[in-house]
Amino acid sequence: MRLLVFGPGYTASRFMAAVQARGGEVATVTRATFTDQARTRVEIAAATHILSSIPPGEADPVLAAYGADLAASGKWLGYLSSTGVYGDTGGGWVDESAPLRGRRGGRVEADLGWGALPNAHVFRLPGIYGPERSALERMAAGATRVYFPGQVFSRVHVDDLVAGVIAAFAGPPGAYNLADDLPAPQAEVLAYAAELLGIDPGPAVTPDEVELSAASRAFYAENRRVANGKAKRLLGWRPRYADYRLGLRALKASTSPTSTSTPPPTASSDQR
Structure with a gap:
């Protein structure tokens, strides 16, 4: 296989490494x-699989520039979207059949635009964590x-x-939520990270007791649990790290963050 990636960021880079480990070209x-555009169109023609991880502004830049090429390509297409497209559900569970009413219209339009392409797999992602980007740091x-x-939050x-996207190589087109099995409060996750590090987690404070940016307040204003049953049924996917405890323990076993670490940005489904 030959994979073409638009926007090789944190997540896409790990996906690329996994494909290369399986003998694929990237x-x-x-x-x-x-x-x-000439170079990019050559790459589109040469690829067997195409993945975009570029978040939209008011419009999706990949669709705007190359949407017609992708639609005519006949290739496997993948797009890293966000569970933010569902908007606030008041803590209720949400699956892929739910209406898209997220506060960021550009994200919703990009999700729908990619989903309308032939052979497209749209991956709706919650907060992403991993090496050097977790509650431990x-x-x-x-x-x-x-x-x-x-x-x-789901995460x-x-x-x-990465395993879910690879599983979708052989799965039907459509939208898929890729989330673990245990939505949990962020403060709880951070407290567990502190426990693993052997440090005092400090008191949990209310939003009124800490200065938050407008973007952070808007992010924290949403409350939802993301269901992953469709990916399990149709892709045969199962998260190895079914909850944050398993994931953080594995990260702690492989890395040891110190007090000089720089924290990543506030957890966001756009961290790809």
């Missing part, structure tokens, strides 16, 4: 080469635990995400 379209750097009563280990 090509990329980066910010620097995106506008070289945040707590080692002294993060404050913010507690929103009744609020939960997924980056290696489980």
Whole structure:
């Protein structure tokens, strides 16, 4: 196989490494080469599988520039979307049949645009964590635990995400939620990370007791549990790290964050 990746960021880079480990070839379209349309069209023609991890602005840049080429390509197509397209469900469970009513219209339009392409697999992702981007690094750097009563988040280990996308190589087109089995409050996850590190987690504070950016407040204002049953049924996918405890323990066993670590940005489904 030959994989073409638009936007080789954190998640896509791990996906590329997994494909190469299986003997596949990989090509990329980066910010620097995106506008070289002749080169990009050659790469689209040469690829067997095409994945985009570029988040949209007001519109999806890949669809705007190369949508017609992708639609006519006949290739396996994949797009890393966000569970943010569902919007706030008040903590209720949401699956792929739910209406898309996220607060970011560009994200919803991109999700729908990719989903309309032939052979397209749209992966709706919650908060992504993994090596050097987890609650371990945040707590080692002294993060404050913010507690929103009744609020939960879904998340997924980056290696489980990669496994889900690879499973979709042989699966039917459509939208798939790739999330673990246990939505949980962020403050709870951070407390467990502190326990693994052997440090005091500090008190959990309310949103009114800490300064949050407007973007962070908007992010934390949403509350939903993401169901993953469709990916399990149709792709045969099972998250190896079925909950955050398993994922963080595995990360702790392979890395040891120190107090000099730099915390990653606030957990977001756009961290790809």
